Amino acid sequence: MKCSKCNKEDPKCINAVCNSCRLKKWRKDNPGKVKDYAKMRQVRDKKKIKIRQEKSRDRVLFGGNRIKALERDNYECQNCSMTQEQNIVLFGRSITVHHIDGNGRGCENPNNDMDNLITLCFRCHPKADLGRIDFSSLSKQEASQVKA
Secondary structure, X not given: OEXXXXXXXXXXOEOOEOHHHHHHHHHXXXXXXXXXXHHHXXXXXXXHHHHHHHHHHHHHHHOOOHHHHHHHOOOEOOOOOOEHHHHHHHHOOOOEEEXXXXXXXXXXXXXXXXXXXXXXXXXXXXXXXXXXXXXXXXXXXXXXXXXX
């Protein structure tokens, strides 16, 4: 049977309207219920949503290498040695990952190679963005530890 609204073939049409069109109309006619349900889901699924957002952020902004860089650097700032726990206590947020060459968010061709990512605390990351941390000044041994 064909839907009278979208003309799609659907064997489950009820009164000549497919389920998709019927639900679309219900959502349009009941915006308050839709809003209440969305609010309830934000509370109920808060942890699940946060995990999904973090995974998406890692994939989009760091090519899937953010967690790998954090693990490689032992969740510790590579400039001042502040740990993830100290960063959360002091600044109320987790430690960050920085693109050394600056080709990260907003770039046409972001460089998400592991050797271009470095873990920095919330205090050191702005310094790196302003060019106040010289990554080339690291000795060969330190550089290999950071990149390994």
